Amino acid sequence: MIYARVAGTGSFLPGKPITNDDLVARGIETSDEWIAERTGIRMRHLAEPDVTASQLAYEASVRAIEAAGCQPSDIDLIIVATSTPDYIFPSTAALLQARLGITNGGAVFDLQAVCTGFAYALATAEKFIRSGSNKRALVVGAEVFSRILDWNDRGTCVLFGDGAGAVVLEASARPGILATALHADGSHSPILSVPGQINRGVVIGDPFLRMDGQAVFKFAVKVLGEVAREVVEQAGLTMGDVDWLIPHQANMRILQATGKRLGVPMEKVIATVAQHGNTSAASIPLALDLAVRDGRVQRGQKLLLEGVGGGFTWGAVLLEF
Numbered sequence: 001m002i003y004a005r006v007a008g009t010g011s012f013l014p015g016k017p018i019t020n021d022d023l024v025a026r027g028i029e030t031s032d033e034w035i036a037e038r039t040g041i042r043m044r045h046l047a048e049p050d051v052t053a054s055q056l057a058y059e060a061s062v063r064a065i066e067a068a069g070c071q072p073s074d075i076d077l078i079i080v081a082t083s084t085p086d087y088i089f090p091s092t093a094a095l096l097q098a099r100l101g102i103t104n105g106g107a108v109f110d111l112q113a114v115c116t117g118f119a120y121a122l123a124t125a126e127k128f129i130r131s132g133s134n135k136r137a138l139v140v141g142a143e144v145f146s147r148i149l150d151w152n153d154r155g156t157c158v159l160f161g162d163g164a165g166a167v168v169l170e171a172s173a174r175p176g177i178l179a180t181a182l183h184a185d186g187s188h189s190p191i192l193s194v195p196g197q198i199n200r201g202v203v204i205g206d207p208f209l210r211m212d213g214q215a216v217f218k219f220a221v222k223v224l225g226e227v228a229r230e231v232v233e234q235a236g237l238t239m240g241d242v243d244w245l246i247p248h249q250a251n252m253r254i255l256q257a258t259g260k261r262l263g264v265p266m267e268k269v270i271a272t273v274a275q276h277g278n279t280s281a282a283s284i285p286l287a288l289d290l291a292v293r294d295g296r297v298q299r300g301q302k303l304l305l306e307g308v309g310g311g312f313t314w315g316a317v318l319l320e321f
């Protein structure tokens with residue numbers, strides 16, 4: 001039996017943290033009190049204008065490869081989950097591969113499932129590894145969401161940040177990913193979208209993130225509860241067997257409501273949203289890496305990673321670390 005096992009994790013946040021008070025100082029009509037109370041966010045990191053998703057992905061990947069004790073040349077598959085790629089093409093994954101100095105390597109591609117992107121990418125890489133076609137995958141979530149924020153819309157611009165997280169997933173006789181579940185319902189796309197495009201050199205439509213916050217909130221709590229139960233049942237376990245719940249870091253209130261719905265106490269929920277805001281596809285691997293490096297997550301523990309985002313998409317990965 002071939003399992004896909006996380007061999008190492010890494011993450012990267014660009015520049016200095018920008019606090020809620022820093023946003024007020026920049027002229028946004030908000031307050032630390034409002035943001036902290038409604039979302040739990042205290043700060044976020046924003047990339048300089050010339051810093052791209054592939055650069056953030058590179059920094060996180062170098063750390064993950066080092067933690068895995070392998071070399072870039074050992075990587076035979078790269079999947080980058082992002083909604084804010086460097087270019088229309090080539091893919092961010094191809095640019096990352098070049099930055100890592102890998103030539104004549106295996107498949108590279110971007111995966112677009114917005115905030116569920118990392119769960120989708122991890123589940124996809126697992127299929128490649130379990131089939132025997134690939135031995136070592138680099139799975140990355142990397143975003144520069146600051147590029148698609150309308151800084152005149154206080155209802156959204158205070159929520160998001162930039163960053164990247166990565167894992168090396170390798171073939172192993174030991175478990176490994178135990179269960180995965182991916183879902184989508186495109187009929188909900190209007191409640192969270194960037195409804196624009198580039199057409200003949202001109203932006204058509206709206207190039208900024210638009211969101212119906214309350215509709216997203218309700219949908220997120222419902223599906224995060226459902227999909228967590230789904231993977232736990234698939235693996236023949238109970239929620240009590242899960243050592244750490246690592247949800248997409250969108251909002252502290254969503255994390256709390258999800259934990260409550262699942263009967264998982266907050267002491268077993270990794271919450272890093274206060275430190276980096278919502279970094280979309282980067283948020284799950286960022287939270288995972290921060291918890292690995294501060295010693296909370298230990299080898300042999302069972303981790304439930306789950307996300308929800310634009311599309312709408314949602315999904316979960318249950319793994320033994």
Ligand code: UT7
Nearest residue numbers: 029030031034038039115154155158213214216217250251
């Ligand atoms: O990856 C998934 C991403 N999306 C999410 O996680 C979003 C989920 N939704 C939420 O987290 C919440 O809906 C928000 C935090 C976005 C908003 O909280 P809310 O309790 O749903 O607030 P609201 O949109 O109903 O707005 C309440 C008030 C409004 O003022 P009035 O009309 O009551 O006078 C807003 O204008 O808060 C006002 N407001 C703000 N005030 C200060 C909206 N944004 C801000 C702000 N600072 N940044």
